[in-house]
Amino acid sequence: MQKLTMPLKRYAQFSGRASRSEFWWFQLFIVLVSIPLYVLSFYAGYSGSQGLALVSTGLSVMLWLAMIVPLIAVTVRRLHDTDRSGWWYLLLLVPFAGLIVLVFMLLPSTQGSNRFGLSAPQV
Secondary structure (H helix, E strand, O other): OHHHHHHHHOOOOOOOOOOHHHHHHHHHHHHHHHHHHHHHHHHHHHHOOHHHHHHHHHHHHHHHHHHHHHHHHHHHHHHHHOOOOHHHHHHHHOOOOHHHHHHHHHOOOOOOOEOOEOOOOOO
16 A cells, blocks of 8 residues: 555655656556546436536546646656656657657666666665
8 A cells, every 4th residue: 555655655756766666556546546536427427417527527626636746746756767857758748759758667767876866765
C-alpha cells in the first residue's frame, strides 16, 4: 500500500528521482480509484439520471484536480531517474510523441547517482 501512495507523500516534489515501480504503482492506484467513478458515470448515462451524472462528474473532476500535480511530479522524477530532463514531459503535448515518454517510463533506472541525485528511494 505504501508504494501506491508514495507520490502523494511527495506531492509537489519535482526534484529527485522516482523508481520505475513507484511510477507504475501510482498509475495503478489512479486507475483503481477511477474505475468506480467511470462505472458510476456509465450507469448514470444508461439510467438517464441527471443527478447521478452530476455527482459522478463532480467526483471525477475533484479526483483529477487532486491527482494532476502528483502525477506530473512523479513523471518528472521518473524522467530524472532515467537521466533525462523533466522538460521531456512536454512531448505529451505533441500527437503521437507521447509514445517516446512512455518508452522512457519503461526504461530501467540509471544505476547509482546521476545529475538529478542519488538512486530513487526503494519503498
